[in-house]
Structure formats: C-alpha cells, structure tokens
Amino acid sequence: MLTVPGDFAEWRSAARGLLAGGVAPDDVSWRGSAEGASLFGDEATAAPAGRLSLPRELVQIAERVICHRDAEVPARLYRLVWRALHDRQLLARTTDPEVDWLRKADKAIRRDVHKMHAFVRFRRLGEEEGRESFAAWFEPTHRILRLTAPFFQRRFYGMDWAILTPDARAIWQDETLTYGPGGTKDEVPDSDVVEDQWRTYYGAIFNPARVKIDAMRAEMPKKYWKNLPEAQDIAPLIAGAEARVERMRATAVSVANPLTGKWRTRVQDQLTFGDEIGTLADLATAVSRCTRCPLHCNATQAVAGEGPGAAKIMLVGEQPGDREDLEGKPFVGPAGQLLNEVLYEAGLERRRLFLTNAVKHFKFEPRGKRRLHQNPTTAEIDICRWWLDKERALVQPDIIVTLGASALRGVTGKSASIKSMRGAVHELEGDTKLIATIHPSFLLRLPDRERAAKEREMFVADLALARKLAA
Amino acid sequence: MSAKPILEKLAVLADAAKYDASCASSGTVKRDSVGTKGIGSTEGMGICHSYAPDGRCISLLKILLTNFCIYDCRFCINRASSNVERARFSPQEVVRLTLDFYKRNYIEGLFLSSGIIRSEDYTMEQLVEVARILREEHRFGGYIHLKTIAGADPGLLALAGLYADRLSTNVELPTEEGLQSFAPEKKPETIRKTMASVRVGADDAIEAAKSRLIGKAKPPRFAPAGQSTQMIVGADAARDDDILKTATNLYSGYRLRRVYYSAYSPIPDASSDLPPVRPPLMREHRLYQADWLLRFYGFERAEIMEGASGGMLDLAIDPKLAWALMRREAFPVDINRAPREMLLRVPGLGTRAVDRIVAARRLGKLRLGDLAKLTASVKKVLPFIVTPDWRPGKLTDSADLRARFAPPAEQLALAL
Numbered sequence: 001m002l003t004v005p006g007d008f009a010e011w012r013s014a015a016r017g018l019l020a021g022g023v024a025p026d027d028v029s030w031r032g033s034a035e036g037a038s039l040f041g042d043e044a045t046a047a048p049a050g051r052l053s054l055p056r057e058l059v060q061i062a063e064r065v066i067c068h069r070d071a072e073v074p075a076r077l078y079r080l081v082w083r084a085l086h087d088r089q090l091l092a093r094t095t096d097p098e099v100d101w102l103r104k105a106d107k108a109i110r111r112d113v114h115k116m117h118a119f120v121r122f123r124r125l126g127e128e129e130g131r132e133s134f135a136a137w138f139e140p141t142h143r144i145l146r147l148t149a150p151f152f153q154r155r156f157y158g159m160d161w162a163i164l165t166p167d168a169r170a171i172w173q174d175e176t177l178t179y180g181p182g183g184t185k186d187e188v189p190d191s192d193v194v195e196d197q198w199r200t201y202y203g204a205i206f207n208p209a210r211v212k213i214d215a216m217r218a219e220m221p222k223k224y225w226k227n228l229p230e231a232q233d234i235a236p237l238i239a240g241a242e243a244r245v246e247r248m249r250a251t252a253v254s255v256a257n258p259l260t261g262k263w264r265t266r267v268q269d270q271l272t273f274g275d276e277i278g279t280l281a282d283l284a285t286a287v288s289r290c291t292r293c294p295l296h297c298n299a300t301q302a303v304a305g306e307g308p309g310a311a312k313i314m315l316v317g318e319q320p321g322d323r324e325d326l327e328g329k330p331f332v333g334p335a336g337q338l339l340n341e342v343l344y345e346a347g348l349e350r351r352r353l354f355l356t357n358a359v360k361h362f363k364f365e366p367r368g369k370r371r372l373h374q375n376p377t378t379a380e381i382d383i384c385r386w387w388l389d390k391e392r393a394l395v396q397p398d399i400i401v402t403l404g405a406s407a408l409r410g411v412t413g414k415s416a417s418i419k420s421m422r423g424a425v426h427e428l429e430g431d432t433k434l435i436a437t438i439h440p441s442f443l444l445r446l447p448d449r450e451r452a453a454k455e456r457e458m459f460v461a462d463l464a465l466a467r468k469l470a471a
Numbered sequence: 472m473s474a475k476p477i478l479e480k481l482a483v484l485a486d487a488a489k490y491d492a493s494c495a496s497s498g499t500v501k502r503d504s505v506g507t508k509g510i511g512s513t514e515g516m517g518i519c520h521s522y523a524p525d526g527r528c529i530s531l532l533k534i535l536l537t538n539f540c541i542y543d544c545r546f547c548i549n550r551a552s553s554n555v556e557r558a559r560f561s562p563q564e565v566v567r568l569t570l571d572f573y574k575r576n577y578i579e580g581l582f583l584s585s586g587i588i589r590s591e592d593y594t595m596e597q598l599v600e601v602a603r604i605l606r607e608e609h610r611f612g613g614y615i616h617l618k619t620i621a622g623a624d625p626g627l628l629a630l631a632g633l634y635a636d637r638l639s640t641n642v643e644l645p646t647e648e649g650l651q652s653f654a655p656e657k658k659p660e661t662i663r664k665t666m667a668s669v670r671v672g673a674d675d676a677i678e679a680a681k682s683r684l685i686g687k688a689k690p691p692r693f694a695p696a697g698q699s700t701q702m703i704v705g706a707d708a709a710r711d712d713d714i715l716k717t718a719t720n721l722y723s724g725y726r727l728r729r730v731y732y733s734a735y736s737p738i739p740d741a742s743s744d745l746p747p748v749r750p751p752l753m754r755e756h757r758l759y760q761a762d763w764l765l766r767f768y769g770f771e772r773a774e775i776m777e778g779a780s781g782g783m784l785d786l787a788i789d790p791k792l793a794w795a796l797m798r799r800e801a802f803p804v805d806i807n808r809a810p811r812e813m814l815l816r817v818p819g820l821g822t823r824a825v826d827r828i829v830a831a832r833r834l835g836k837l838r839l840g841d842l843a844k845l846t847a848s849v850k851k852v853l854p855f856i857v858t859p860d861w862r863p864g865k866l867t868d869s870a871d872l873r874a875r876f877a878p879p880a881e882q883l884a885l886a887l
Contacts, residue, residue, distance in 0.1 A: 092830055194571045216526050219526075248737050260543065
C-alpha cells in the first residue's frame, strides 16, 4: 500500500523500480499495512531513473486513476504499465477487459473532477487590503484534490481561497498553492451573505411547468446535495410546482396592462410606411419590405442598387451572393472583388457607376454550414424587374451593362444568349445603350486557365467599350 | 422608479429570463486569471454548476436587465400588455451580482438579456455597458453571453462581440407568418440582419487574425463562442418540417453554433390565444435529436422527414430509428466493414461509439461481445448490424420492428 493513498509520485517511483527490476505484476503485492514501512521503501526511492518508454497517454491516465478509492488500483495500474512495455497498442485495445476497466475508472475520475469543479461552494472569510478570502468544504468521491486545485488556481487567481476535503486541503494564499492535511466541515463558515440571493435565483430560474427530477438527479447526484446551499430548496420547489402551474391555468387572462398603449406608441409610429418612391433611398427602404416572391423568406435582406443617382453607366448583375446578402451591398463578395480588378483594368471607377442586380434577394440551397448559390428562375427575374425598372427610371443611365444571362433577361424582359449579343452596342427604349457581357463569377468557375485569361480579356474589352461610349 | 430590494428584483428578473433555453458556457477560447488581478477563466468545456428540478443546467447567471418592454410579443411573459411585476437592474447591480456569484463558484458567468426599453440601440448600449464594466473595470475572465437586440446599430454589435463570448439573437418563431401574428413588432428581416452582422464581425476578426500586416500583435477576438438562437415550439402552427427548414437556413447562413428549441411553456398572465397546455417536451426532444442528425450524423433534412408524417416527427421513436425503419434496404450493416458514414446511420450508435468501433476494428474483428463494451445499447442495434457471430436474419424486415422500440400505447382510463 502506498504511504499516501492516491499519491502519484510515490506510485510512479515504486513502479519504475519494479519495472527496472523486471518484476512481473503477479510477483508484486501492493497490499500491506500503511503503518509499516513503505512496501518498496528504500528500493523504490532508489529506483534508477532509467528511461522507461511508456505511452504518454497511459501515464496521464495513471496520474488520474491513482486517485481512485478502489484499493486494487495501484496493482491494476502496474499490470497495465507492465503490459504496455511490450504492447504499444495496448490503449487502443478497448475491448480488452483491463483496458476497459482503465477507461471506466478514468471516466469515473474525470466525472468526479468535473463535478468538483462545478459543485464546490465558497463562503467568504473576509477581506484584507482589498483582497478577499474564501473557504469551501467539499467531499469528493475520490482523492482528487490535487487534480482539481490547479483549476481553481487559474480561475480564482485574484482572491485567496482554501478548499478542505476529508483527505487533504488546498490553500491558495499570497499567490502560492500549498497542500495540507484533511479537515472537517466546521473549519469553514456555515453561511454566506450571498447565499440568500443564490437560493432566490435558483428558485426563480426553475420552471414549474417542466419538472424533470430524474434529469436533475442524473447530473447532480444526491451525494453532493449536503454541501450545496441551493439543494435545501429542491423538495419545496418540487412540492409546489403542480399548484403553481394549476394556478397559471386557472387564472383568467387579465385585462391588458393599462400602460401598454403608452409604451408601444413609438413602435407603432415606426411601422407606418408610405408607398411613394421618389428617391433611391425610398427605393432601398421599399425593396427591403418586398414580398413579391418567396425569395425574401430565406435571404437575410434585399440588396438594392448602389451608386450615384446621376451615374452614366449602370452595371446589372444576377443576384446578391452569400457575402452581399450578409452585408446588404452589391458586389462585395469574390465576384465583386474580381469585378473591381476588371473595372480598374478597363479604366472605370467603381464609385462613378451604379451597380445593381436583376434579382434583389439571394437564392440559395442550404448545405451544412454553407449556402449554395441557385440560379433565379425567369419568373423570379421577371417579378423582380419591377424594382430594376424603378432603379433605371431614377438613375436614367446612358449605358446599361448586363453581366450574365439573368441580367440580360432582367433588363430586356427577353431571354437571349450573351454570345449572340456580345461585342455590339444595342439600343434600348429611351435612348439607353445596352452592352451584354458575362458575369464575373463565370470567370471564377472556369477551370482552364488559358480560357479564363482569354475570357477575362474579352470582359475587360466589353467594359472598356462602355467607358468609351460614356465619354 | 421605486427602488426594489435586490432580492425582489432578482426574483422578478430571473423568473423573466427562464424561458430562454440557452445556458451553454462552452466553445469559447481558453482564458484564465493568472496575473490579471481579476478572477475568471474559461477552458473550452462549459460547466453546469447546478441543476434545477426542471432538469435544466444552471451554468450562467441568466437574468434580464429589465422586464419592461415596449414590444408586445404574445408568447412572452414580458410583453407590454402583460400585468407581470416589473423591475429593473442598474448595470452596476448586475456586475455586483455576477462577481458575487462567480467568486463563490455558483456560476460560469453571465447571460444577460433585456426587454426593449426606449429603443433597440439604448437597450443594446445598456447590455454592452455591463459587459464592458465586467471586462475592463474588474478584469472579469468568465463567460459572458449577451443577447443582441435585433435592429440595434451594427457598431453596438461590434462592441458587444468584443466583450462577449457568445451573442445570440432569437428568431422566436420558425415561420414568418408565426412571427407576424405573434410578435408584430419583430421583423424576420431585422433578426436575420442582426445575425448577419454578427457573422460578418466574426469573419472579419478571423481574416484580421490571418493578416500578415498585423504581425504578432493579436487582433481582438469577436464572440469566440459564436452565436446561437432560439425557436419556440408549439405556440404557433408551425410543423417540425418548417422548424428544421428554418434551422438549416440559419446554420448555413450565419454559422450558428446552436439552435435551441424551447417547448412553449405556459406563462403567468398568458395571452388568450395561446395553448394553456403542458409544454410539448417530447416534441422538443425529438427536434434536438433531428438537429443533431443534421449537424453530426450527415443527414439532410429531407432524409429525416422520410421518417416523419405530415411534417411532424414521430414522437414514439427517435428520428434516426424512424428513418432506418423506412430504409430497411440499407440494413443490416457490417460493423467490421461499413464506412464511418454508414455506421453513423445505425440506430443506437452515437458518434462516440462509432469512433470507438472504427478505432477498435483496426486491431481485430469485432464480435457482439466486443460491441457491448463500445456502446451502451447493443439490443437496439441488433436488427441493423452484422458481426461474425450475429446476423439479424428476418428481424431487419420484420413487420413488428417498430413495436419492439416504441413504448406501449398508454391505456386510456375508462370512466365507469
């Protein structure tokens, strides 16, 4: 038996000595009297510091499992360590009975540690020079104080504290962590001024309409209750729950709070909205409430056009993409960045252009953590044309450049191939010129580099044509 | 405003906050108070410091700054027209409570929300102010979850993201129609825009962290535990299919860490058009299971709905089992050979069991006895698997397979 039960350093030192001496697990007796000399006494402390190569994970688990109260633990651990010397895969053999035992024991320790992190309750001792001190009494299932104290140190570095358990105590004072002998409950204050508030909170956060006692007890076993100040309220809360719910059900709905009208005035005002669209700002507000097609249900927001009201050139894309949808601005995603580069090469300044889309809401298919772009249907383009026409009427551009087939449909109301219209200047009603070209996202999708370079050149040329025409 | 004693305020404002299911304190960065002169740490995994008799964990001090509200959402205990008792904390009072509770190890941190007072921006400012005082004046390193007020200025959200570990914006009801009729002041677009701002803030912070221009100086993090939302289940007519549709949209668009489903629970002084019934807890449970299938088991929403009827999940059996019963041609699955993706679809095998199986079978063929060590419920998986010493035979296709799993129908009490 170890002189200090649960002392990892002592066990490790003993185990090292035995391993170095080639002592098989069956030849060791880890049981013995704690009063007498340590079973390994001199032999163990004199153990050679030879390099015994053990899987790191096994050492880490052993450090935890040694805290287990099961008296067989030192022997069982030694057997596993012995086997691990000859079998590097040992820990992966989860179906092996001894490994299975180790995993379960480790799980029990980790759970106990986790519950100690959760259920320690400090009570205030006092304050000195602005530094408060606290103490807690806790009864863990296993001898885990040394496994848990570093957590409290990291968490409560800025105050002094002591945690007392039946086996040992940990004290954090003057930024030093020390351990001492076990204590008793009466060394810790039996109350704290804040406990009333905590118990009030505990009672108020409980929802009497969904009593689930088993779920509570599974996570907060009764053995911990005696040291939890809130636990004394559990029984009365459960006892009163049914009546509270019944009262809610039975009480007739009262008349509305007389102040309702006064409180809500401001909200009511905000909700009124006129339909007149005289400016681009009006249009942006109006389009944000558009429900002309179902696309608004899933998109974040409508993305209205952006740019000076007196722009000579209007660029029309297909629809906002993921990024545009999030930011509420057109052409700010990957395609927008490419467009910026191409505009620069074509000698156009983005801030002088009016940029918009044929469809104002993002259409997509959710797939895990992403939204996959979906092409709008002609019906969706045609419904949304109402907004595009409004933007055209307000901006009155000399030239409209359509990017991609959807934009062409949105502007002309007809489906045509870009190929057939490309390279030429077309006339639209009202003395507006039309240039049809590709959408920048088309370039992003081309796998063939050479072709992409060629297409990009043509794209620049189309935009340069618009620039010349506007000059 | 008359000053209520702190205990009374706490009772009112915790009671008002309990209908928000979220309580997680996990998923944030590692932080501690070593050398900060303050207190507080976060270590990735959250801690539940207590459990109420409703089975819910108590991890954070979950309170409202105030339950005065200018909105009139009919499902909400704090709606303007409700006669519930009102109270208001000052930011300093919340700070004090949080620190007092934290020092006694009652909580992991603060989850602060609020009714809307004066305006969305004003309310948001107050929430941010509490977080600022905690972080800057008290060097508080614990967990902070702030509710964002939909429609608040993006600049305020950016500030909130700087102090908070998690931000959340509740969509409240799964469908647009539901929201329109139950929460007339809330606009789905405003809610989505707020979530979009949070996602953009987080994306930008990640981009900045990657940027070489900044060099070694770490740019501030933005809500490292991400954002979440909550939907109320059973207050309106939305079906499970609608709910999961909304959830998949939200997960795909705004990188939500979690969608919480909260069974509508009767509230005091309820609006007359709401169901005064017991909260649909089983429905809530099935939705969480379906949500897990979507996120961790490779299921698509449409597949989950194969096991549903009329757009509602089966209440008697879990959604994976319901799917498997409709897809028996895919079973039995050979435990020793099937790819991980297929093992995940076996009813009764969770992600951990699957990981263990995949690791263990590398070292030798798994027999039924081995499987018992790797998973909790061998009985449940039997009809769907093959091992060297087990074949389900006709069991997989037997007509009464569902009955083996479904709890017996409750006998109706006969009034004599």
